[in-house]
Amino acid sequence: xxxxxxxxxxxxxxxxxxxxxxxxxxxxxxxxxxxxxxxxxxxxxxxxxxxxxxxxxxxxxxxxxxxxxxxxxxxxxxxxxxxxxxxxxxxxxxxxxxxxxxxxxxxxxxxxxxxxxxxxxxxxxxxxxxxxxxxxxxxxxxxxxxxxxxxxxxxxxxxxxxxxxxxxxxxxxxxxxxxxxxxxxxxxxxxxxxxxxxxxxxxxxxxxxxxxxxxxxxxxxxxxxxxxxxxxxxxxxxxxxxxxxxxxxxxxxxxxxxxxxxxxxxxxxxxxxxxxxxxxxxxxxxxxxxxxxxxxxx
Amino acid sequence: xxxxxxxxxxxxxxxxxxxxxxxxxxxxxxxxxxxxxxxxxxxxxxxxxxxxxxxxxxxxxxxxxxxxxxxxxxxxxxxxxxxxxxxxxxxxxxxxxxxxxxxxxxxxxxxxxxxxxxxxxxxxxxxxxxxxxxxxxxxxxxxxxxxxxxxxxxxxxxxxxxxxxxxxxxxxxxxxxxxxxxxxxxxxxxxxxxxxxxxxxxxxxxxxxxxxxxxxxxxxxxxxxxxxxxxxxxxxxxxxxxxxxxxxxxxxxxxxxxxxxxxxxxxxxxxxxxxxxxxxxxxxxxxxxxxxxxxxxxxxxxxxxxxxxxxxxxxxxxxxxxxxxxxxxxxxxxxxxxxxxxxxxxxxxxxxxxxxxxxxxxxxxxxxxxxxxxxxxxxxxxxxxxxxxxxxxxxxxxxxxxxxxxxxxxxxxxxxxxxxxxxxxxxxxxxxxxxxxxxxxxxxxxxxxxxxxxxxxxxxxxxxxxxxxxxxxxxxxxxxxxxxxxxxxxxxxxxxxxxxxxxxxxxxxxxxxxxxxxxxxxxxxxxxxxxxxxxxxxxxxxxxxxxxxxxxxxxxxxxxxxxxxxxxxxxxxxxxxxxxxxxxxxxxxxxxxxxxxxxxxxxx
Numbered sequence: 001x002x003x004x005x006x007x008x009x010x011x012x013x014x015x016x017x018x019x020x021x022x023x024x025x026x027x028x029x030x031x032x033x034x035x036x037x038x039x040x041x042x043x044x045x046x047x048x049x050x051x052x053x054x055x056x057x058x059x060x061x062x063x064x065x066x067x068x069x070x071x072x073x074x075x076x077x078x079x080x081x082x083x084x085x086x087x088x089x090x091x092x093x094x095x096x097x098x099x100x101x102x103x104x105x106x107x108x109x110x111x112x113x114x115x116x117x118x119x120x121x122x123x124x125x126x127x128x129x130x131x132x133x134x135x136x137x138x139x140x141x142x143x144x145x146x147x148x149x150x151x152x153x154x155x156x157x158x159x160x161x162x163x164x165x166x167x168x169x170x171x172x173x174x175x176x177x178x179x180x181x182x183x184x185x186x187x188x189x190x191x192x193x194x195x196x197x198x199x200x201x202x203x204x205x206x207x208x209x210x211x212x213x214x215x216x217x218x219x220x221x222x223x224x225x226x227x228x229x230x231x232x233x234x235x236x237x238x239x240x241x242x243x244x245x246x247x248x249x250x251x252x253x254x255x256x257x258x259x260x261x262x263x264x265x266x267x268x269x270x271x272x273x274x275x276x277x278x279x280x281x282x283x284x285x286x287x288x289x290x291x292x293x294x295x296x297x298x
Numbered sequence: 299x300x301x302x303x304x305x306x307x308x309x310x311x312x313x314x315x316x317x318x319x320x321x322x323x324x325x326x327x328x329x330x331x332x333x334x335x336x337x338x339x340x341x342x343x344x345x346x347x348x349x350x351x352x353x354x355x356x357x358x359x360x361x362x363x364x365x366x367x368x369x370x371x372x373x374x375x376x377x378x379x380x381x382x383x384x385x386x387x388x389x390x391x392x393x394x395x396x397x398x399x400x401x402x403x404x405x406x407x408x409x410x411x412x413x414x415x416x417x418x419x420x421x422x423x424x425x426x427x428x429x430x431x432x433x434x435x436x437x438x439x440x441x442x443x444x445x446x447x448x449x450x451x452x453x454x455x456x457x458x459x460x461x462x463x464x465x466x467x468x469x470x471x472x473x474x475x476x477x478x479x480x481x482x483x484x485x486x487x488x489x490x491x492x493x494x495x496x497x498x499x500x501x502x503x504x505x506x507x508x509x510x511x512x513x514x515x516x517x518x519x520x521x522x523x524x525x526x527x528x529x530x531x532x533x534x535x536x537x538x539x540x541x542x543x544x545x546x547x548x549x550x551x552x553x554x555x556x557x558x559x560x561x562x563x564x565x566x567x568x569x570x571x572x573x574x575x576x577x578x579x580x581x582x583x584x585x586x587x588x589x590x591x592x593x594x595x596x597x598x599x600x601x602x603x604x605x606x607x608x609x610x611x612x613x614x615x616x617x618x619x620x621x622x623x624x625x626x627x628x629x630x631x632x633x634x635x636x637x638x639x640x641x642x643x644x645x646x647x648x649x650x651x652x653x654x655x656x657x658x659x660x661x662x663x664x665x666x667x668x669x670x671x672x673x674x675x676x677x678x679x680x681x682x683x684x685x686x687x688x689x690x691x692x693x694x695x696x697x698x699x700x701x702x703x704x705x706x707x708x709x710x711x712x713x714x715x716x717x718x719x720x721x722x723x724x725x726x727x728x729x730x731x732x733x734x735x736x737x738x739x740x741x742x743x744x745x746x747x748x749x750x751x752x753x754x755x756x757x758x759x760x761x762x763x764x765x766x767x768x769x770x771x772x773x774x775x776x777x778x779x780x781x782x783x784x785x786x787x788x789x790x791x792x793x794x795x796x797x798x799x800x801x802x803x804x805x806x807x808x809x810x811x812x813x814x815x816x817x818x819x820x821x822x823x824x825x826x827x828x829x830x831x832x833x834x835x836x837x838x839x840x841x842x843x844x845x846x847x848x849x850x851x852x853x854x855x856x857x858x859x860x861x862x863x864x865x866x867x868x869x870x871x872x873x874x875x876x877x878x879x880x881x882x883x884x885x886x887x888x889x890x891x892x893x894x895x896x897x898x899x900x901x902x
Contacts, residue, residue, distance in 0.1 A: 101610035108600035270443035
């Protein structure tokens with residue numbers, strides 16, 4: 001039993017880490033623009049297809065993975081430039097709807113230009129092997145996911161606290177008009193935020209694909225839905241909250257799958273979300289609310 | 299708010315239009331008739347979604363879950379008994395033997411969906427803006443999961459079939475009219491006006507006594523009921539459906555109608571539904587690949603979805619309010635056509651006299667800390683009815699923060715506010731107006747896309763339903779008259795000049811019938827003439843209505859000539875108080891304003 005719990009905990013950390021990276025990407029953009037990017041999932045999908053094409057072209061994984069991440073970051077910046085800049089400063093609902101439309105259009109484009117169905121992605125064999133720790137086995141892909149998540153969180157922490165761009169982003173998240181008066185360039189900060197958010201989506205996509213070895217036009221849809229929920233569970237716009245919400249959701253899902261009685265397994269999804277809703281009842285602003293809430297200028 | 303006879307007219311026209319269209323469609327028959335049935339059902343759902351999203355400003359992805367719940371609930375009730383035994387052998391006993399006619403089944407299903415909405419609404423109405431939207435998304439996923447999981451009742455993800463096809467063109471048209479009428483009536487009801495005011499500016503709404511918790515819940519439940527109505531009609535039109543029908547693809551299509559038309563009006567729902575239906579019909583024909591001018595166009599999968607996506611982008615880029623804008627069709631036409639003046643009738647300014655007797659308003663050693671920074675440091679002030687108190691001080695001295703605390707907009711860090719014997723600090727902000735405290739804001743906070751009159755009326759109605767609408771209307775009319783805004787009552791607030799906007803804010807505060815009025819830089823942006831006129835009005839408010847007025851301003855001549863007493867703040871601390879003359883010659887004040895050096899020169 002203890003083994004099972006330990007095993008599932010590792011699974012939960014691995015899955016939760018991926019949700020955390022996605023939720024973090026959403027939160028970075030939200031904290032600066034007040035926008036929920038529905039097309040975040042399509043950035044993941046773009047990353048997945050990059051991996052697929054690289055695999056077909058015989059590019060080794062160590063090169064194709066960074067390329068895939070770069071592709072998502074680039075796509076995110078382009079998305080902002082083409083579709084989101086015209087609605088910048090509009091109401092939250094307007095921005096949400098815009099990104100919703102972008103997501104729908106991209107999904108159809110993937111289906112028409114690439115494939116309607118799921119396509120295999122070549123993944124190095126080593127990723128599907130396991131390492132034995134005493135009695136139980138841990139998949140290398142799980143370890144990779146956990147290690148990558150930790151590395152990304154450390155990197156992000158350094159980036160936001162120590163680099164000029166990172167500090168400008170935090171200033172913009174705090175109070176954009178004032179940050180602009182202090183010389184922060186709106187376009188640069190927003191492009192940076194999207195690049196960062198795309199990069200996180202790319203990393204999450206590489207982890208996601210390396211555990212499933214396939215990609216389909218709607219690949220990003222479900223994980224990003226989960227990330228939305230993780231983001232409000234953590235506290236919308238709060239970066240630490242996004243990470244906490246991501247891990248929390250990962251734990252809820254994995255434990256429910258592992259320990260729910262068989263006849264209730266069908267209701268796994270509704271029960272999991274139900275638990276999230278109950279937590280929100282307890283803390284309506286999320287687990288770790290964004291600092292900006294409450295100090296709004298009157 | 300439109301007078302009743304205009305509202306009747308505004309409701310009658312779409313009703314007749316829908317019935318006329320239905321009659322045409324039923325003579326055409328076949329594909330046209332089926333298309334119109336789907337159109338009416340979609341419009342029903344869109345109008346229902348608009349009732350919530352349009353008035354509250356919160357986009358919902360979750361409404362199709364009510365559509366699905368109602369479709370399944372009604373279908374289980376109307377399914378013929380033999381069919382039920384065959385396809386749903388494990389149905390719980392109380393459902394297995396139940397058989398209802400279409401209409402009672404419809405009513406039960408709608409009530410069921412509304413009950414679910416009530417439960418979920420209690421949770422969702424605690425969340426704000428985007429968080430609420432994501433919560434509705436979670437609702438959609440949860441309900442979808444439950445419908446698939448409850449396979450004994452719903453056949454899981456398989457098709458639920460054999461539902462009697464009761465929905466013809468007349469049922470669809472009737473359902474549609476119900477939705478349009480309810481949506482329109484709600485928009486112009488008191489709860490609707492409150493929600494719209496809060497949508498425009500939640501902080502100002504709170505300070506104007508507009509609480510919206512119940513209103514949001516009401517809108518959520520009502521809109522769920524209308525969408526459920528569409529669900530019942532759809533289920534009994536299709537005859538067979540699966541949970542997929544009430545998930546993301548159809549949510550996208552219905553949201554597109556809502557957004558493209560403009561979600562704040564019934565007119566928008568109609569325009570959006572027509573636009574998207576026409577575009578879908580055209581693109582669907584192209585989707586399969588057709589011959590156009592002798593060229594064979596290729597088959598493009600999902601062309602309709604791309605088309606809808608592009609239309610949404612275009613509307614968002616070029617006309618965010620949607621094609622129909624934010625006014626109903628009749629609101630554009632009727633005032634011009636009939637030259638009606640909603641301010642007609644006797645103006646009785648005595649209605650603004652405060653009805654409650656107020657004790658002295660006392661703030662005791664109020665302190666406000668913003669994470670380390672002490673913005674206001676143990677400041678005590680008091681204000682009596684019938685006096686004007688000036689609050690001055692250099693920029694950043696804490697004037698607005700003090701005012702925000704006394705008016706309940708900001709919580710106090712320590713200290714307390716008393717009104718007579720009652721401690722009022724710590725009460726929710728929308729309770730302050732009921733205690734006789736009203737205010738304006740330094741950065742003008744109007745309900746921008748509402749008319750001047752609606753701005754004022756929304757505040758005047760804050761006592762509804764404890765007080766009849768007519769009384770609130772009389773107060774709104776009097777407040778507008780008092781601030782000389784009667785001519786501009788029908789204009790949108792955001793079209794007014796700066797000075798006029800400030801006067802609307804004061805009118806809105808007056809309409810609450812307050813004992814105390816707090817004005818934060820009311821003369822900012824006004825020229826001398828406007829300022830003089832304003833001072834005249836403020837004096838009359840003190841003398842004729844006996845209001846206690848607290849005024850923050852930088853305009854010293856205004857403060858000196860207007861105020862009975864003046865309190866001076868500097869760096870969060872109270873440094874002087876007294877008559878304008880006393881304060882003007884107070885050395886501490888001169889130092890604060892002009893610096894020490896200047897004072898020494900002056901004294902020397």
